[in-house]
Amino acid sequence: MSLAQVIQNAWNRQAKWLVVLRPLSWLYKLGFEANKSLYQNGVKKSYTAPVPVMVIGNITVGGSGKTPLLIQLVHHLKDRNIRVGVISRGYGGQGPFPAYVAADTLPTIVGDEPALIVQSTGIPMAVGPNRQQSIELLLAKHELDLIICDDGLQHWALNRQIEWIVLDNNRGLGNEKLLPEGYLRESIERLNAATVIEHATDPRLDLNMHLEPAQPYLIRAADEQLFNPNLNYYAVVGIGFPKRFYQTLQDLGLSQFQSHEFPDHHDYSIEDLQFEDDHPIITTEKDAVKIMALLQQYPEYQREIWVVPVEAVLSAACYSTLHQQLQDHGIHIS
Template structure:
């Protein structure tokens, strides 16, 4: 097992040996605060309001489904929305616009999935100012959503939403690398916190609803729960995907890859002739890998999920948008 995997497991178990990383956590905190102070002095103010969707932990929290939900809602409200992202895992060149023809290897898996699901104007690049400027060169927008970037203080923001996954919690509540916090828990006092939990305690909450699995190469195929699948997953919190498979009674053998893993044919050379089941985020990369091999695509099944937000989330968003002079319909 790789060291990174061992550390991930130790974070979840709150293993006592993680204390050996405490000096590094102190160093991380010092560097983080210095960088934050420096970036804030020269932070870029976009000509349109910016809303950041992020988290304070390492690993998946359900952020991408939330962004897709918000984009669709804003589009229904006739708000001209665009999205920016770092484009992690993509080769660029950056900044770059994302469209339906973009490859996940070029723009990153999450941006590809977001545009594939919403057709929203989107630009990616580590320099978020450049991404915004490129986006605004091609689109007139009322609002820009930033996929992550909560800790990118070089970008001024008007709204900050942080997704907190109650299933994961905060581990030992320590900063990296002793724990999996990117920022101290006190950061949550300054943002809008969205609790990710089907049985949430907060009024501002979301959960993921599981859709009907579909075949990547042939949507007419009928999903069979009696078959044994190879579950291929490369996301920040793979355990959530396995919980989903258990929820829909899927029998599987797990194959876990790193978050944003770039799949290659060698990853599957020892696989038996069994169907593969995966996430929508992984599917955009597998579709590229076997783009000209329909037979391979016909053995890949995708489990779609949709973020379901509480009514309070939409009311909160509407209030925040009105404060920015962005018109929205009356709350239902």
């Protein structure tokens, strides 16, 4: 098990030994605040795009549900004739950057989440560590009303007009410590400076969302096959908070599955999908985009692999807030 996986597991358990990392958290905070101050004081220059920018991110490391939220917002805006594009860091992608993401672009080039976003929405999207270059690439190809930045909440080089922070109450804020003692990228006071969307099945806030799973589907199926929850499955997952996926499986009626966890954005090899028996695999859509690309190299691979799609369900207050925020920046939704 890698060091990153050990620390991630310790975060999820809120292990007491994490206190030994506190000096590193002090150094992290010092560096973070110094860098932020350089941008705020104009020592480092920030880029302002010619169209409004909305950042959707979180203050924690790992999954919060922001990608399904972003996908749902893109569908909502496209249905209302808002010309929207998306940019992202492209974490896990090898580039070269900036890279335009097409429906058939490999996740090894642009990252798993951008590949999933474009496959799910058909939205114009560009990725790369330099967000200005990604925006300029998008605007050279498309006339856009709005750009959504997937993650990038702490990317001070990009000015933004709207900020949404997804707060996953299923996972919480852990021990409320900064990296690496805890999994906070910023202190909890940051929540006071943005629109907070509560991800919870029993929310306390009007602005909330939850994920609803749809019927699992089979990769490379010649025809439609019915999903059988009564079989034994290998749950293969490489996301920030795998416990959420396990809960989804239980909600679907699965009680017999063996967990095989990998780090977030794991680069799968065919050996990761090999087991001694022929029980099927079940995985997330985010993992599936990389697994499907991998299987193109191994047409002889025969094991069934099932994918569980999820959809973000947003409260009415989320949409009304979004419409008002866009209107405040000159984007009117009919």
